[in-house]
Amino acid sequence: MRKWALGVGVLALLLAGAFAGETYYVSFEGDDAGSGSKEKPWKTLQAAVEKLKAGDTLVVMPMPAPPKVDEVDLILLGDNKKPGAQVVPTAYKGAVLKKGGEQGAPITIRAADKHKVAVGGGGEYGFCFQGSECQHVRVEGFEIFAVNRGVLVDGGAGFIEVSDCDIRGCRMGVKVGAGTDCAFRRLKIHDNKYGMHLGDKGKNKPDRMLVEDCEARNNHNKTKSAGSPIGKDNTDGFCCELGEATGIVFRRCFASGSQDSGFDIKPEDAVLENCIAGGGCKQGFKLWRGAKLVNCLSYGNGAREIQLAGIGKRGVELVNCTFVAKGNVLEADGPVKVLNCILVGKVSHSEKGSSEWSLAGPLEEDFNLLSGGADSIKKGQHSLTGEPKLVDPAKGDYHLQAGSPAIDTGTAAGAPKTDLDGKARPQGKGVDIGAYER
Numbered sequence: 088m089r090k091w092a093l094g095v096g097v098l099a100l101l102l103a104g105a106f107a108g109e110t111y112y113v114s115f116e117g118d119d120a121g122s123g124s125k126e127k128p129w130k131t132l133q134a135a136v137e138k139l140k141a142g143d144t145l146v147v148m149p150m151p152a153p154p155k156v157d158e159v160d161l162i163l164l165g166d167n168k169k170p171g172a173q174v175v176p177t178a179y180k181g182a183v184l185k186k187g188g189e190q191g192a193p194i195t196i197r198a199a200d201k202h203k204v205a206v207g208g209g210g211e212y213g214f215c216f217q218g219s220e221c222q223h224v225r226v227e228g229f230e231i232f233a234v235n236r237g238v239l240v241d242g243g244a245g246f247i248e249v250s251d252c253d254i255r256g257c258r259m260g261v262k263v264g265a266g267t268d269c270a271f272r273r274l275k276i277h278d279n280k281y282g283m284h285l286g287d288k289g290k291n292k293p294d295r296m297l298v299e300d301c302e303a304r305n306n307h308n309k310t311k312s313a314g315s316p317i318g319k320d321n322t323d324g325f326c327c328e329l330g331e332a333t334g335i336v337f338r339r340c341f342a343s344g345s346q347d348s349g350f351d352i353k354p355e356d357a358v359l360e361n362c363i364a365g366g367g368c369k370q371g372f373k374l375w376r377g378a379k380l381v382n383c384l385s386y387g388n389g390a391r392e393i394q395l396a397g398i399g400k401r402g403v404e405l406v407n408c409t410f411v412a413k414g415n416v417l418e419a420d421g422p423v424k425v426l427n428c429i430l431v432g433k434v435s436h437s438e439k440g441s442s443e444w445s446l447a448g449p450l451e452e453d454f455n456l457l458s459g460g461a462d463s464i465k466k467g468q469h470s471l472t473g474e475p476k477l478v479d480p481a482k483g484d485y486h487l488q489a490g491s492p493a494i495d496t497g498t499a500a501g502a503p504k505t506d507l508d509g510k511a512r513p514q515g516k517g518v519d520i521g522a523y524e525r
């Protein structure tokens with residue numbers, strides 16, 4: 088019996104060893120002919136990633152600091168040229184991965200010191216995950232800057248997780264073409280031409296993409312074009328271009344300062360939870376076929392806060408959202424359901440539907456607080472009109488003041504269990520209207 092237990096123990100250790108993999112190192116002063124050990128690190132990311140096996144970890148050592156964002160602008164975006172050769176010699180050149188790990192034994196590539204390891208400064212990619220053999224890879228903690236695409240997943244790559252990276256000065260921050268089952272967490276995607284872009288028109292389908300706790304700020308074309316103060320492209324913070332994509336989820340993401348939309352999302356079943364479009368975009372949210380927005384907030388955007396542009400079979404549902412506009416808050420056609428929301432601003436809605444995907448359908452609403460023109464759509468017998476009494480909208484604080492008519496006047500049916508701050512809902516006597524509970 089004891090012998091048997093010992094045998095199992097040894098086997099378990101052997102298995103654990105096999106799946107834990109090896110740890111290797113890359114250093115700016117290294118040598119690709121070395122062993123990859125801490126004492127004899129490799130020099131380039133590309134040579135290193137080609138040697139990794141399932142379960143291995145690659146630690147990338149710090150190097151001289153990358154240039155600042157405005158220097159990057161001069162390098163890359165100033166004349167809008169497509170980057171070719173690496174022009175910043177003090178950064179690691181990016182890597183293309185064509186192989187990955189296995190389920191339960193991913194390959195991990197991580198910066199030794201978070202945000203002190205820079206990849207890019209010219210070239211095509213920061214990290215590219217290419218082809219269906221490239222599965223189960225994690226990338227953590229890099230500065231990725233001034234390349235054509237900071238992160239690219241394509242050709243059927245899957246189970247790619249990219250987290251805690253700062254991605255800036257690229258033509259496109261993050262791009263997924265054909266890929267599945269990816270997760271992007273805590274990425275700061277800023278000062279690129281395009282932020283995050285999932286899918287292409289009519290091809291290259293991304294499925295099951297989870298985007299959590301990411302920020303997309305100030306992504307727009309800075310090249311002036313004739314007659315326009317900024318470039319002519321409709322670049323977005325977060326975009327899912329392909330309507331057939333499935334399982335697209337954005338959670339706790341923030342977008343501001345995009346040339347077109349904070350969130351420009353086409354798939355029918357997309358879910359956006361606790362997302363904020365915090366100003367400086369043409370519109371906060373643009374939803375094409377359908378989507379469910381829960382605990383979302385939009386304010387301070389130029390043309391409108393939300394545009395529902397040709398709604399698909401299911402329509403759009405807005406639940407416990409707060410949308411506050413100086414002008415138009417909501418423009419929509421086809422079926423829309425609005426529940427427990429604060430809408431401030433003008434609303435326009437057409438029951439006919441007007442684009443290639445739209446169905447005819449009504450705007451249904453109840454348990455909302457409507458003002459600034461939105462009161463014109465009031466149909467629901469539980470909806471209220473009037474000032475929402477928000478704490479300090481001028482400073483971006485859209486919580487409810489004491490005495491707000493939104494307090495305890497929403498419905499529990501269909502309300503999410505937590506609010507935009509993650510606080511339990513309901514508080515007090517009942518569910519509040521809007522994204523914040525008190």
Ligand SMILES: [Ca+2]
Pocket residue numbers: 321322323326347348351
């Ligand atoms: Ca757009």
Ligand SMILES: [Ca+2]
Pocket residue numbers: 494495513514515516517518519524525
């Ligand atoms: Ca309450």
